[in-house]
Structures are given as C-alpha cells and as structure tokens.
Amino acid sequence: MEAALILPMAMLFTVMMIFLAFYSYDRCVMEHSAYEAALRGTDSHFRTAAEAEAAARTAAASLVEGKLFAMHDFQYDVAVDAGSVTVTYHCEVNMPFVTWLGEYVSAIDMTLDISRSAKRLRPARMIRDCRVINGLIAP
Numbered sequence: 001m002e003a004a005l006i007l008p009m010a011m012l013f014t015v016m017m018i019f020l021a022f023y024s025y026d027r028c029v030m031e032h033s034a035y036e037a038a039l040r041g042t043d044s045h046f047r048t049a050a051e052a053e054a055a056a057r058t059a060a061a062s063l064v065e066g067k068l069f070a071m072h073d074f075q076y077d078v079a080v081d082a083g084s085v086t087v088t089y090h091c092e093v094n095m096p097f098v099t100w101l102g103e104y105v106s107a108i109d110m111t112l113d114i115s116r117s118a119k120r121l122r123p124a125r126m127i128r129d130c131r132v133i134n135g136l137i138a139p
Contacts (some may be wrong), residue, residue, distance in 0.1 A: 034114050037087040037116075042084075093110045
C-alpha cells in the first residue's frame with residue numbers, strides 16, 4: 001500500500017529534477033549565447049550598423065543550434081544602435097505535465113526571455129581617451 005503511494009511521487013520528483021537540470025542547462029546556454037552573439041556584433045571592423053547586425057544575427061542563430069533540450073518555439077531578435085548591440089532570445093519552456101498543471105493554475109506563463117547587450121567598440125575614441133589620460137599623468 002505504501003509503495004503504491006510513494007512510487008508515483010518518487011517518479012514525479014525524479015522527472016521534475018531531470019527537467020530542472022535540462023532547464024538550467026538551456027538557460028545557461030541561452031544567456032552565454034546571447035552575450036557572445038552581442039559581442040560578435042561589436043567588432044571594430046564593422047563600419048555600419050547593418051554589418052554589425054548581420055554578424056550578431058548569424059551568431060545568434062548558430063550558437064544555440066542543436067543545443068537546447070527543454071525549450072521549443074525558439075526565436076531571437078537583434079537590435080543595433082550607435083552604442084550597443086542587443087540580442088534577445090524568446091522561447092517557451094517545454095515542461096512535462098504543463099497541461100495538467102494548467103488546469104489548476106490559471107495564470108501560468110511558460111515563456112523565457114533572455115536579453116544581453118554589449119557596447120560597440122570605437123577604437124578612435126579609446127585612443128583619444130588614452131591620450132587624455134597620458135596627458136594628465138605625464139607633466
């Protein structure tokens with residue numbers, strides 16, 4: 001009798017712990033990939049925002065390809081302005097028993113949005129700043 005009550009709860013706990021491991025891994029991969037894709041769009045040899053956006057968009061697509069386990073309906077967006085590159089990932093969490101849970105919890109949101117940005121490099125500005133600092137240090 002006790003096994004009939006404990007075994008389903010133990011199995012449910014085990015499945016949820018495995019899912020939590022997949023979710024943690026996917027979230028870590030997405031956060032790292034978003035930041036790396038943003039960094040790839042900040043290189044100094046990109047003259048226009050369109051070139052930076054194309055590089056970040058290519059990186060955003062390729063960095064997570066085939067690496068996610070617990071996510072579906074994966075989408076990404078890249079925004080480039082004069083000072084920064086921002087990569088945003090949007091997906092839905094593929095949680096087991098979510099339809100069963102949805103019957104009891106009405107306002108359940110199973111989406112995940114991760115956004116990371118990096119500043120665009122401006123070598124000329126950096127060189128000018130270093131010269132100003134050197135002028136202040138050396139008499």
